[in-house]
Amino acid sequence: METNWTSEQNLIIQSKGDITINAVAGSGKTTTLIGYAKAQSTTSRILYLAFNKSVKQEAQAKMLQQGLTNVTVETAHSLAFKYIVRKYKYTIKQSDYKTHELVTILGLHSSEGNLVEYLIANHILKFASYFCNSDKKTIKELNYLDLIQEEKARIFVQQHYAYLVIQTRIFLAKMDRGEIDITHDFYLKKLQLESPNLPYDFILFDEAQDASKAMLSLVLQQPATKVIVGDTHQQIYGWRFAINSMEQTNFTEYQLSTSFRFAQSIADLAMAVLSLKTKIGVYKPITISGKGNHKQEVSKAIIARTNLGLLIKAIDWVNNKQKAQKIYFEGSIHSYTYADDGTSLYDILNLQNGNKAAIKDPIIKQMQSVAELENYIEKTEDAQLGMLLQIVEDYGNEIPGILKELKDKQVPQEEKASATYIFSTVHKCKGLEYDSIQLVDDFITAERIESALNNKEKPADLSKLKEEINLLYVAITRTKNTLLIPEGLIPLGFPVAANIKKIVPPKELERLKTLEKQLQKNRDQFAVKFSKSNNRLEKKTVFNKAYAPWEPEEDEQLLELYHDRIALKDIAIQLGRSQGAIKSRIEKLELRDDDSFL
Numbered sequence: 248m249e250t251n252w253t254s255e256q257n258l259i260i261q262s263k264g265d266i267t268i269n270a271v272a273g274s275g276k277t278t279t280l281i282g283y284a285k286a287q288s289t290t291s292r293i294l295y296l297a298f299n300k301s302v303k304q305e306a307q308a309k310m311l312q313q314g315l316t317n318v319t320v321e322t323a324h325s326l327a328f329k330y331i332v333r334k335y336k337y338t339i340k341q342s343d344y345k346t347h348e349l350v351t352i353l354g355l356h357s358s359e360g361n362l363v364e365y366l367i368a369n370h371i372l373k374f375a376s377y378f379c380n381s382d383k384k385t386i387k388e389l390n391y392l393d394l395i396q397e398e399k400a401r402i403f404v405q406q407h408y409a410y411l412v413i414q415t416r417i418f419l420a421k422m423d424r425g426e427i428d429i430t431h432d433f434y435l436k437k438l439q440l441e442s443p444n445l446p447y448d449f450i451l452f453d454e455a456q457d458a459s460k461a462m463l464s465l466v467l468q469q470p471a472t473k474v475i476v477g478d479t480h481q482q483i484y485g486w487r488f489a490i491n492s493m494e495q496t497n498f499t500e501y502q503l504s505t506s507f508r509f510a511q512s513i514a515d516l517a518m519a520v521l522s523l524k525t526k527i528g529v530y531k532p533i534t535i536s537g538k539g540n541h542k543q544e545v546s547k548a549i550i551a552r553t554n555l556g557l558l559i560k561a562i563d564w565v566n567n568k569q570k571a572q573k574i575y576f577e578g579s580i581h582s583y584t585y586a587d588d589g590t591s592l593y594d595i596l597n598l599q600n601g602n603k604a605a606i607k608d609p610i611i612k613q614m615q616s617v618a619e620l621e622n623y624i625e626k627t628e629d630a631q632l633g634m635l636l637q638i639v640e641d642y643g644n645e646i647p648g649i650l651k652e653l654k655d656k657q658v659p660q661e662e663k664a665s666a667t668y669i670f671s672t673v674h675k676c677k678g679l680e681y682d683s684i685q686l687v688d689d690f691i692t693a694e695r696i697e698s699a700l701n702n703k704e705k706p707a708d709l710s711k712l713k714e715e716i717n718l719l720y721v722a723i724t725r726t727k728n729t730l731l732i733p734e735g736l737i738p739l740g741f742p743v744a745a746n747i748k749k750i751v752p753p754k755e756l757e758r759l760k761t762l763e764k765q766l767q768k769n770r771d772q773f774a775v776k777f778s779k780s781n782n783r784l785e786k787k788t789v790f791n792k793a794y795a796p797w798e799p800e801e802d803e804q805l806l807e808l809y810h811d812r813i814a815l816k817d818i819a820i821q822l823g824r825s826q827g828a829i830k831s832r833i834e835k836l837e838l839r840d841d842d843s844f845l
Contacts, residue, residue, distance in 0.1 A: 252282065253503075253505055255501065255502055255503055255504065255505065256275075256279050256282065256503065258501055259279055259282075259283060259501045259503070260279070260282045260283050260286045261286065262283075262499070262501065264472060264498075264499065265472060265473045265474075265475075265496070265498040265499070266473075266474055266475070266498050266499045266500070266501055267455075267474075267475045267476070267477075267493045267496060267498045267499070267500045267501070268474065268475070268476040268477075268500075268501045268502070268503060269477070269478065269479055269493060269500060269501070269502050269503070269533075270476060270477065270478055270502075270503035271478060271480075271503060271504055271505075271506050271517075271533070271535050271724075272478060272481065272506055272508065272517070272720075272721070272724035272725075273506035273507055273508025273509060273539065273680070273724065274503035274504070274505055274506050274507070275503070275507055276453070276476055276503055277305075277306060277309065277453075279503060280295065280451050280453070280474070280476065281309055281310065281313055281315070283451070283474065284310070284313075284315050284318050284449075284451070285313060285315065287448075287449060289317060290317070291317060291448045291449060292317060292319075292446060292447045292448050292449070293315075293317055293318045293319070293447060293448065293449040293450075293451065294318075294319050294321065294326075294445065294447040294449070294450045294451065294471070295310070295318055295319070295320045295321070295451040295453065296321060296322065296323060296326070296450065296451065296452045296453060296462075296466070297320055297321070297322050297453055297454075298322070298453055298454035298457070298678065299322060299678075300322060300325075301678075302322075302453070302454075302678060303320050303321065303322050303325070306320045307320045319447070323435055323458075323459075323462045324431055324434075324435055326438070327434050327435045327437070327438040328434065330438050330441070330443055331434040331437050331438050331441070332429075332434050335425065336425075337422075337425055337428075337429045337434065338425075338428045338429070339428060339429055339430075339431065339434070340427075340428035340429065340430055343372070343430060343587065344372060344430065345588050345589045346365050346368045346369045346372065346588050346610055347365065347368075347589075347608075347609040347610055349368040349371060349372060349418065350364050350365060350368045352418070352421070352427060353368070353371070353414055353417060353418060355367055355368055355414070361613045362610070362613055362614070362619070362623060365610050365613070365623070366403060366623065366626050366627060367407055367410065367411065367414070369588075369627045369629070370391070370403075370404060370407075370411055370627070371411060371414050371415050371418055373391075373394070374386075374391045374411055374412075374415040375415050375418055375419055375430075375432075375433075376432055376487075376488065377389060377391060377394060377488060378415070378419070378436070379430070379432035379433055379435065379436035379461065380432060380436070380459040380460060380461055380487070380488035380489075381459075381460050381461060381488070382439065382460040382461055382463070382464040384440065386412060386415060386416055386419075387412070391404065391408070391411065391412075392404060392405065392408070395628065396628065396708065397625060397628050399622075399625040399626050400625065400626050400627065400628045403626045419433070423437070435459070435461060435462065436461050438461075438465060439461040439462070439464050439465045442465065442468050444469070444470070445469050445471065447469070447471045448471055448472065449471055449472045449473075449474065450466055450469060450471045450472070450473050450474070451474045451476065452466050452473065452474065452475045452476065452492070453476050453477070454476070454477055454678075455475045455476055455477040455491075455492035455493055456477035456478055456479055456481055456482040456489075456491045456492065456493060457477070457481070457482055457483065457484040457489040458489060458490065458492045459487075459488060459489060459490070460488070460490055463490065463492045463495060466492075467496070473498070475492055475493055475496060475498065477491070477492065477493055479491055479493060479494070480521055480533070480716075480717050480720050481677070481717060481720070481721050482714060482717055483673065483674060483677065483714055483717050483718050483721055484674075485710060485711070485714050504533065504534050504535055504536055505535075505536040505538055506535060506536065506537050506538065506539060506724070507538050507539055508539045508541075508680055508724070508726075508727050509537050509539040509541075509724065509726055509727055509728075510537045510539050510540065510728075510744075510746060511536070511537035512537070512744035512745070512746055512747055513537055513539075513723065513724065513726060513730060513746070513747070514535040514536060514537030515535075515537075515741075515744075516723055516730070516732075516737070516738075516741060516747060517535055517720055517723050517724055518532070518533065518534070518535055519738040519741050520716065520719050520720050520723060520738060521533065521716065521720055522738070523691075523693055523696060523716050523738065524713060524716055526693070526696050526697065526700065527696065527700070527707075527709050527712050527713060528709060528713075539727055539728075541682065541727040541728045542728065543682045543727075543728065544682045544683045544728055544729060545664075545682050546664070546669065546681040546682045546683070547667065547668050547669065547681065547682065547683045547684070547685070548668070548669040548670070548671055548676065548681040548683070548684045548685070548725065549561075549564075549668055549669070549670050549671070549684070549685045549687065550671055550672070550673060550676060550684055550685070550686055550687065550722045550725060551670075551671075551672050551673070551686075551687035551689055552672065552673060552687065552689040552690045552691075552715075552718055552719075552722070553634060553672065553689055554583045554631070554634055554672060555634035555637055555638060555689070556672075556687045556688075556689030557583060557670055557671070557672055557687060558583055558584070558638055559638070559641070559687075560670070560687045561574075561653055561670055562642065562649050562653075564668075565649055565652050565653060566649075572656055572667070573656060573658050573662075573665055573666045573667050574653070574656045574657055574658070574666055574667065574668050574669070574670060575657060575658050575660075575662075575663045575666035575668075575669045575670070576657060576669075576670045576671070577669060577670070577671035577672075577675040577676050577679070578671070578675045579657075579660075580650070580653055580654060580657055582675075583672075584635075584650065586629070586631035586632050586635060587631060588608075588610075588629070588631075588632070589608055590608045590610070590611055590632060590635065591607070591608065591635075592635050592638060592639060592646055592650070593605075593607075593646075593647070594606050594607060594608040594611040594612075595611065595617075595620065595632075595635050595636055595639045596639050596643070596644070596646055596647075597611075598611055598614060598616075598617060598620060599617050599639055599640075599643070600644070610623075617636070620632070620636060621636070624636065669681065673718050673721050673722045676725055677721060679725060680725055680726070680727050681725055681726060681727065682726070682727050682728045682729070683726060683728055683729040683730075683731070684722070684725050684726040684729075684730055684731070685730075685731040685732075685750070686722055686723070686730070686731065686732050686733060686736060686750075687733075688733040688735060688736065688750075690715070690718060690719045690722065690736055691712070691715035691716055691718070691719055692735050692736060693738065693739065694735070696712055696715075696716075699712060700712075719736065728746060729746050729747075729748065730746065730747050730748070731748045731750055732747060732748070732749065732750060733749075733750045734749050734750060734751055737749065797832060801822060802832075802836065804821070804822065805818065805822065805829070805832060805833070805836070806836070808821060808822075809833065815829055815830065
């Protein structure tokens with residue numbers, strides 16, 4: 248077991264009372280928590296709440312290796328299962344209820360048209376999830392409209408609000424009475440409402456930045472000493488009603504600011520990305536020390552912000568006939584081609600083609616056109632359906648062939664290590680790490696933040712902008728070695744290091760290639776004469792604008808070439824002036840002096 252603790256780790260291990268630990272990516276928080284557990288009495292009963300099943304299994308193995316038999320490792324759901332599901336003998340629905348299933352269960356019917364009952368059912372499911380993840384005791388304490396942003400969706404919800412409340416209560420009551428299978432959200436909520444006194448002296452609450460209010464409420468009610476651990480800047484599940492638990496307490500705060508995953512250059516980029524938060528409000532800068540020294544590049548991942556972005560990248564990969572024959576999708580490719588509600592890409596493609604007989608999804612089957620689907624998406628704010636529709640609109644009937652090729656190249660989970668590339672969204676690879684990663688160009692940028700803030704017609708959602716910055720931070724910090732990042736995602740002025748490779752957008756790359764061709768053409772056109780005189784080589788170059796006044800258009804061209812970091816001699820050829828004239832003009836325009844450029 249690690250004995251060379253950092254000073255920050257030592258402070259945590261020796262601490263007393265309730266504490267929070269703000270731990271940057273790759274800072275060894277699990278190792279630190281094991282050290283903390285070992286520092287307690289062997290008779291102390293300790294509960295370690297892990298984020299998911301895989302983290303739970305890993306933590307259990309490490310605890311047993313250290314002889315910590317007094318530590319119980321659970322996820323929030325496995326804990327709730329023992330207290331609630333076994334007690335009431337509930338049966339669990341392994342996947343969430345689909346919209347069409349709820350229409351049948353509740354007997355929903357509307358005289359307003361075929362799809363209205365589906366719209367209502369969609370909002371009931373979201374309302375029930377909102378309540379189950381909250382710390383409230385009754386539905387009436389919540390205002391579901393607080394979640395709705397788009398105008399069409401708000402109007403629809405307002406018109407049917409009373410009915411939504413009634414039907415949401417009926418849906419929850421049916422689960423409570425065991426008339427229908429319960430959801431995972433439901434039995435976790437019931438645990439919080441029953442508020443049992445858990446038999447532990449210490450509770451170690453991991454990944455607390457993405458906990459539900461229901462789970463935090465349960466933990467805070469306990470008399471045990473509480474250790475709440477997470478990374479404020481890795482909060483990326485707000486859309487699932489997660490909150491940053493560390494900001495909800497006044498516990499003594501500790502830091503883990505050293506990352507053993509990546510080098511300082513990656514740490515510097517991560518800090519530069521987080522500093523974008525200054526644009527949206529008060530931001531307290533953090534310091535990340537990168538102590539990673541990994542040299543391997545075995546595992547290579549391509550990471551996107553969205554399913555849409557990832558699929559488009561995978562499609563481009565297939566279309567470019569990449570040599571790699573083995574790929575792997577975190578969570579399987581199926582999860583990227585289906586919405587949570589069960590709609591597939593094929594359903595939407597068949598709707599577009601007018602092939603209704605081939606549509607399997609009951610809701611899509613009810614629709615007469617893509618326009619009707621667009622209206623449904625607007626009234627439900629269903630982002631997943633929107634992304635699937637975008638793919639269909641972009642690729643149409645090429646989709647079946649593309650997906651077949653991707654599936655043919657995909658290896659099963661047990662062969663993941665053999666994959667040449669691993670494809671994933673940020674959410675699916677959270678907690679994972681790779682030797683090398685490449686980011687897709689669908690993340691937030693400074694330009695997009697400013698555009699959102701300057702949009703007078705639609706006020707910016709600052710919490711969502713903050714989470715978008717967190718997503719970029721999480722993606723960057725998955726690498727142990729090399730990062731390939733689109734040029735537009737790099738904060739202005741950030742010095743790119745050896746292990747941070749800039750990806751130039753295709754259009755920009757084409758522009759630079761065109762410019763290079765023009766430069767070569769100009770070189771060939773100018774008369775360059777060499778003659779031997781007095782036993783020395785003399786170079787004579789013709790500059791056709793050597794003494795002509797500078798035109799505004801030329802200044803614009805000079806600025807563009809300068810910022811593209813074109814060499815001084817090539818700018819001179821392009822503009823038909825001497826290097827001295829170019830240098831003099833650069834100084835007059837007060838551009839930044841850079842000897843390596845000049």
